[in-house]
Amino acid sequence: MGFDIYVRFFLGFAFTIGLIGVVYWVARRYAGRLGIVRPHAAGRLSVTGQISLDPRRRVMLVRCDEREHLLLLGPNNDLLIDSSTGTSSFQSALKAAGAAAEPATDEPKETGEQA
Secondary structure (H helix, E strand, O other): OHHHHHHHHHHHHHHHHHHHHHHHHHHHHHHHHHHHHHHOOOEEEEEEEEOOOOOOOOOEEEEEEOEEEEEEEEOEEEEEEEEEEOOOOOOHHHHHHHHHHHHHHOOOOOOOOOO
């Protein structure tokens, strides 16, 4: 057993540890772009969903308390697209949409006939 075996072992071990470090760095750097989001402790703010439009821009749906905010995130600016109260279910959203579509007047309709 010569000294070269120990050198080869050390170089192989250093290469493996370095490779693991590079994979860890790439995963941390590009995790958001790949759709991998680390779970956080339960709090007031949460990311409900996100879609990458291209390598530089993405759309995120963020929930804070009972409000949802749709954000367009880019390298130069961020834009709030929509902000609304979060609906808990499809039925409550349907009721809210139906209530908004009904007329607000209580006056009787005229038939067009004159007496």
